Amino acid sequence: MAIKQWAQGRSLWLMHFCTGCGAVELPPTMTSRFDMERFGIAPMATPRQADVLLVTGYLTVKTLKRVIRSYEQMIDPKYVIGFGSCTVNGGMYYDSYNVINHLDLYIPVDVYVAGCMPRPEAIIDAFLKLRQMIVNGEADGWKKYRENLEWYRKNQRKILDVDKWGLL
Amino acid sequence: MMVNQGSILIFTTFILAGLLTYFLARVSKMSGRIGGALTGLFSIIFVYLFFHIYSLPGVQNLMFLLIGLVYVSSLFLLVSKETPPIQYLLFSGAAGSTFAFINGLDFITAFIFLELSTVFVFLSIVSGDRKKGGFLYLLFNGTGGLLFLYLLYFIYMKTGRFDYSAIAFLKPDEKILALTIGFLTFAIKMGTMPFHIWQPYAYRDADNGITVFLSGAISKIGVFGAFLMVFLQGSSFRISGNVYAYLGVITAVLAGLYALLQEDAKRLLAYSSLSQLGYVVIGLGLANSLSISGAILHAVSHGIFESLLFLVVGAVYIRTKTTDLNKLGGLITYMPISFIALLFGIIATSGIPPTIGFPSKWMLYHALVINGDPVLLSLTFLASILAFLYSFRLVYSIFLGPYTLKEKVGEAPFPALAGMVFFLLPLLILGLFPGLVLKFIELPVVRFGLPDFSFTPATLKTPLATVNFLTVGVVFIAWFVVAILVYAFAGRSRWLPVKNNYTAAEAIEDERILHYTGDFYRFIRRDMNFLLRHSIQRFYRRLFNLFGVIGDGISRIYTGDVRTYVYFILLFILIVLFKIKGGFPCLW
Amino acid sequence: MFVVKAILTAILVIILGLLYGGIARKVTARVHRRYGPPFYQNFIDVLKLFSKRLPTSHGVMFELGPVMAFGGMLVSLMFLPVGRGNPLFTFEGDLFVLLYLIVVAPLGLALGAGQASNPNATIGIARGLTLMIGYEFVFFVSVLPIIKDMHTVNLFRIAMAQSGSLSSLNAVRYPFSFAAALISMHAMLGEKPFDQTVAPHEIASGPMVEYGGKFLGLLQLYHAIAIIVETGLVVTFFLGGFSMPVFFLLTFVLFIMAVIVNTVMPRFRIFQAVQFFFLLPLVLAVINIIINAG
């Protein structure tokens, strides 16, 4: 068990889901200045291959649909990192008509990175925090999602036509 | 003038069986099916009993076994669907004349049954919906028949005999001429490249059951005949042989290339059949013992896997009523056994061990390496790469991808499945023990002498290397078991519907849009245009335009006009007249 | 006896393949002026992939695809003479057996990806097969002078014939063919500029698009073996006759060379790639055939 978690913590494959402003911080994180591959973190092409869903900033209702779908397509165990104040409480778009405020209501978030926008150091710090949580077995957002699916669905239904959209 | 008695007996048996089935099928569909199966089986058993008594030498025997296999399977496909009664009769006739052709060992018998098989197949194709294929078939094969008639006449004039061995009495230059003509006749039957136009059309337009027989058995008339021509000429063939080898390799490459670009399963298979027969021509053209054994082995494996593929496509047609690759897809869910059959068929087509397709290609490669012509060798290899491409296109577009039809379909009918199993068994067993086939042809090919080549059931040994095909197969299976164990111990998986797919998080309404099938190799089509633009078909069209009157007549064939047959007869009379007037005195 | 030997070889090659992959990532990172992951990163990745729960699947063929790819590569490995004095089977491996066995793995992947029903996957497969026209053909042409001169297609004999002095290496005797074979090896490995099959930014990693969890793990193992088999094929033909450690060292050198090219290259369009093969490498190979004949 421990070796599994050890491996899971040291090999985090990212799902590019770059909405919002925060995406701009990812290229420096990946490239030579900050080099996140040091920690076994690598970008992947599709949700099936990825372990971590990065939500980089504000989410409109339209993108939320895609985020939920991508999240559900990922394979357990899977983790979410919320990026910037927008995912925490709406940030500077808190009163916008089409932006959701609390990402946590729709999918379980394991780690938040506060800041508007967070620096690459903060991002890497978040990954290391996530690694720590995985190794300790605390990053269990995917279990919560499974167990409390009805609750999440209820929240999702409030703003989205989830059933018609055809989540799976 | 004596026609071989055995051949007549065989032919009569089959015609009687066909007639009986015809009347039974007229009474009711069910009785037709049962009667068709029973009479067919009975006649084949009869033929085998007959030949057990008069046991035949090598290649003939092998061809009998192969054609019998193809016959039974295509009969099974015929009886598992709505077949018009007349097709049973015509099919029986074609089968009977094929057997009779193989049995006869003199020119008269050969000619009669060659023509009879042509006529039966022609009638069978034109009694279907689309007729173009039938007329093209008749045009080319009729011309082939004429050539053969000329050969017969020529040899009779020179030697006064009709049996094959008469060729030995010819003078060397006459011999070369005679055998070139003979080889051309059978090259047309095999569809070697400049004479291939009829094949895709005929295979497409023929009834599915007939197509199985056409590709698996009737083309073997060509192989057998060409083999005889090479055999009778012996080692003196080698000079002209290289030309044939080049014809073969051009066929293999170009037909493979055309096969990639087809949008219809039967046309794709027709081109693939052409391409595979190209290998046979290469082997015969090289004319040494290794290459000829390889060619015959490849003819056998072609007979098995190509008929299997046509059989599966026929079964798919029974259920879906289409062979258009753009309309099919995802049938693996509903027709798993057919899928497995097709899978092994394409594995053999691509020549991957441990199937029958591999040893035959292996032998041909070794023969080519020994022959030492780099162009021939590398182009042959190119053709076999193309085989991967079109085989994947076939299996993907029919069985994989999302399911594209409206209603659900069932597994192929039982007789068709039985036919598939009939092919699958030899496909796998002979892949492990190719020597079983080679035993039949050991004696005749000794005549060609050359490379030091020996075999046991599972092992082939050439000067270049020794391979034990059984070992290859066993290693293959062993590691697959290991891989499956690794897979099984790694935990279970969760099955999802096709719609739950990576679409950049977009929900899709209709899963059919996930099917990437039409114009599959579009980059090849787009960028190889310079090669494909000058197709041989166009060359023929231009040639026909050039020839004014004749061209006018022949271009009517493209419109599907019955009168072309009349032109054809006129042409024949013209040639006869030409002969009476004197013609080429040196030849007559 | 040789069952044990075969299993040991397979395990060794898998470990080495993963190691090569890890070092390649390190090398790539150094070219980018990064630190890069630890050299054992690929082991962690495979371990993680196998520890994933309930990977998604689209059907039987989808699941058997990676299995066929993995198994097929293992089978091809068995027919490659790994270093001197190590023919696994009595008949020691024949070029045509190997060339035809090598395609079992891509065929399996193609079938699996086919049932995934993702257009990205199928486009990837169509591209991969098209590219095969280029590299397989060129590779075959480049080894022609060798099999013609040595008059054998037995891989073990070809390798052994080169042992002795440096000048008996085929790489020295057939330099142009060697160059052509290296280029086609590059495409076999799927490194840029020949990564049209996978092309993560374009068709979302092509055939692998729907694979995750243990299936992707199997594919990683397949790739690890493929690295050694494909470079090993070139080593056998052109740099053969050394002992086993040197054999692996040479495969490593060839692989790292390919990786270094890969890091600085963009991607060809698919047909540009095929055309490239018919222009430069094919001409190189043909030049050597002509020199050899003359």
Ligand code: SF4
């Ligand atoms: S937190 Fe700030 S930087 Fe990030 S998405 Fe919101 S507004 Fe943009």
